Amino acid sequence: xxxxxxxxxxxxxxxxxxxxxxxxxxxxxxxxxxxxxxxxxxxxxxxxxxxxxxxxxxxxxxxxxxxxxxxxxxxxxxxxxxxxxxxxxxxxxxxxxxxxxxxxxxxxxxxxxxxxxxxxxxxxxxxxxxxxxxxxxxxxxxxxxxxxxxxxxxxxxxxxxxxxxxxxxxxxxxxxxxxxxxxxxxxxxxxxxxxxxxxxxxxxxxxxxxxxxxxxxxxxxxxxxxxxxxxxxxxxxxxxxxxxxxxxxxxxxxxxxxxxxxxxxxxxxxxxxxxxxxxxxxxxxxxxxxxxxxxxxxxxxxxxxxxxxxxxxxxxxxxxxxxxxxxxxxxxxxxxxxxxxxxxxxxxxxxxxxxxxxxxxxxxxxxxxx
Amino acid sequence: xxxxxxxxxxxxxxxxxxxxxxxxxxxxxxxxxxxxxxxxxxxxxxxxxxxxxxxxxxxxxxxxxxxxxxxxxxxxxxxxxxxxxxxxxxxxxxxxxxxxxxxxxxxxxxxxxxxxxxxxxxxxxxxxxxxxxxxxxxxxxxxxxxxxxxxxxxxxxxxxxxxxxxxxxxxxxxxxxxxxxxxxxxxxxxxxxxxxxxxxxxxxxxxxxxxxxxxxxxxxxxxxxxx
Numbered sequence: 001x002x003x004x005x006x007x008x009x010x011x012x013x014x015x016x017x018x019x020x021x022x023x024x025x026x027x028x029x030x031x032x033x034x035x036x037x038x039x040x041x042x043x044x045x046x047x048x049x050x051x052x053x054x055x056x057x058x059x060x061x062x063x064x065x066x067x068x069x070x071x072x073x074x075x076x077x078x079x080x081x082x083x084x085x086x087x088x089x090x091x092x093x094x095x096x097x098x099x100x101x102x103x104x105x106x107x108x109x110x111x112x113x114x115x116x117x118x119x120x121x122x123x124x125x126x127x128x129x130x131x132x133x134x135x136x137x138x139x140x141x142x143x144x145x146x147x148x149x150x151x152x153x154x155x156x157x158x159x160x161x162x163x164x165x166x167x168x169x170x171x172x173x174x175x176x177x178x179x180x181x182x183x184x185x186x187x188x189x190x191x192x193x194x195x196x197x198x199x200x201x202x203x204x205x206x207x208x209x210x211x212x213x214x215x216x217x218x219x220x221x222x223x224x225x226x227x228x229x230x231x232x233x234x235x236x237x238x239x240x241x242x243x244x245x246x247x248x249x250x251x252x253x254x255x256x257x258x259x260x261x262x263x264x265x266x267x268x269x270x271x272x273x274x275x276x277x278x279x280x281x282x283x284x285x286x287x288x289x290x291x292x293x294x295x296x297x298x299x300x301x302x303x304x305x306x307x308x309x310x311x312x313x314x315x316x317x318x319x320x321x322x323x324x325x326x327x328x329x330x331x332x333x334x335x336x337x338x339x340x341x342x343x344x345x346x347x348x349x350x351x352x353x354x355x356x357x358x359x360x361x362x363x364x365x366x367x368x369x370x
Numbered sequence: 371x372x373x374x375x376x377x378x379x380x381x382x383x384x385x386x387x388x389x390x391x392x393x394x395x396x397x398x399x400x401x402x403x404x405x406x407x408x409x410x411x412x413x414x415x416x417x418x419x420x421x422x423x424x425x426x427x428x429x430x431x432x433x434x435x436x437x438x439x440x441x442x443x444x445x446x447x448x449x450x451x452x453x454x455x456x457x458x459x460x461x462x463x464x465x466x467x468x469x470x471x472x473x474x475x476x477x478x479x480x481x482x483x484x485x486x487x488x489x490x491x492x493x494x495x496x497x498x499x500x501x502x503x504x505x506x507x508x509x510x511x512x513x514x515x516x517x518x519x520x521x522x523x524x525x526x527x528x529x530x531x532x533x534x535x536x537x538x539x540x541x542x543x544x545x546x547x548x549x550x551x552x553x554x555x556x557x558x559x560x561x562x563x564x565x566x567x568x569x570x571x572x573x574x575x576x577x578x579x580x581x582x583x584x585x586x587x588x589x590x591x592x593x594x595x596x597x
Contacts, residue, residue: 047487050487052483052486052487072489073489073490073491074489075489076486076487076488076489077488077489078489079489081484081487081488083480083483083484083487084480085478085480085484086484087480087481087483087484087485087487088484089481089485089498089499089503089579090481090503090577090579090580091502091503091577091578091579091580092579093579100488100490100498101488101489104488104489104490104494134578134579135579136579136580150488160487
């Protein structure tokens with residue numbers, strides 16, 4: 001379910017427009033971050049979606065239907081809402097807080113409790129330990145988790161989040177951001193997320209809308225904003241990502257390891273098994289040096305080499321000519337600690353490891369800081 | 371102890387009915403005060419612009435000395451139980467009204483925003499959020515009103531409403547200290563007991579999640595691990 005703003009304006013008496021002629025479409029399943037300096041209209045924009053504020057002009061529609069045509073109460077019950085100060089009711093337990101809207105919607109008790117259990121499990125909070133605690137018996141991070149769970153309680157397709165992690169210490173904030181990303185990858189909600197923290201926006205946003213003085217300046221993926229900021233204000237706003245977004249090296253060779261190739265065994269049928277730099281990966285290459293297979297473990301006894309479970313080398317290898325960006329990304333995302341590098345003839349020429357990637361990136365960071 | 375026994379055998383038969391009348395005076399006045407002032411206080415929170423003038427008017431009623439007030443009402447509604455109840459009722463309004471207004475207004479606005487944003491109606495917000503959270507403050511106002519009423523009700527004896535004030539004033543008139551004490555001591559005890567009872571009620575209506583013993587029982591181990 002997408003959310004669409006068409007020429008939306010919000011005026012308060014005697015002030016310049018809080019939101020001015022805003023048109024923006026949030027795609028279904030997308031996490032859209034609204035960001036900008038304070039007073040830019042991002043929170044007002046968010047609050048118009050569940051009609052906590054009524055627009056002065058223009059229309060907002062959810063899944064193609066004008067929200068004006070809904071009863072505000074019903075509309076809000078169908079949209080998740082999480083805010084910075086958690087808004088958890090202090091006189092209700094974690095369970096009662098999460099079940100508030102399900103209860104208003106007259107879910108029966110069994111279904112409500114099952115849902116609470118399921119939600120708490122999603123964020124690794126034990127039902128037995130936490131369900132019957134009061135908000136004040138929780139840490140800030142736990143409270144905020146419950147605040148997010150409450151927004152998810154009825155499994156609404158659209159969720160609004162107004163700086164939900166703003167009041168947390170940096171460490172908890174990062175933990176919760178990671179958790180939200182993981183949840184979002186699984187649940188694919190349409191999320192409108194307000195923040196003033198550009199790091200948070202870059203980390204979470206599928207797309208980011210930058211607002212200033214009630215105007216939408218630019219909307220795009222984090223990458224688009226970094227590469228093609230529309231003007232100086234935006235470039236400055238997202239400024240320090242510019243340097244980091246460029247790969248600190250030009251080619252894979254610059255952080256590939258080639259030294260200490262250890263030949264483990266010559267194979268009677270031709271080819272050999274080698275290991276590079278003591279990384280626990282074994283490569284099977286033929287007589288021309290072409291990579292045939294990769295294995296994460298090999299048996300002790302030399303006579304058992306035939307039983308090794310080889311992965312096709314082409315499937316996991318990195319080409320010398322690949323962009324370093326892409327290789328860093330693969331090292332970060334894939335299970336393997338290291339990836340083999342091959343040249344144009346598919347010959348094994350070295351490996352890239354997470355360690356070498358980190359060393360390269362941290363070197364670049366030091367250069368940036370200096 | 372024998373003095374107490376003598377005292378009781380002499381005045382007991384007068385104290386009990388007077389105490390009963392006193393309790394009725396206080397109880398009826400307080401109950402009507404609650405019925406009027408609590409809803410009025412809630413309504414005022416919806417119209418904050420009216421709150422200052424209305425609370426000001428009610429405060430003025432409270433500043434009129436009770437004796438004067440009783441005297442002023444005699445020409446209008448005569449003497450006896452009903453005028454006394456009316457005055458006591460008016461006196462009970464202010465503490466209850468003020469505490470209800472302050473209590474409901476003191477609920478954290480972010481809670482109201484979150485509740486509204488989740489789709490609660492204003493009625494649901496009132497009875498599920500605002501009233502539970504302001505109940506201790508409202509009950510504190512009721513407690514104050516009840517304690518005041520116990521003492522003001524003694525004055526009501528002057529316009530023939532009966533109660534423990536009868537014994538006190540008869541004791542003063544007849545220079546009978548014992549009779550005076552037969553009115554004064556139960557009045558004092560009644561005030562103490564009512565204060566205690568409402569103190570307990572206040573404790574009971576304080577939501578568990580707000581009580582100190584719940585809040586200090588944080589399990590620090592899970593704090594650190596999950597934090």
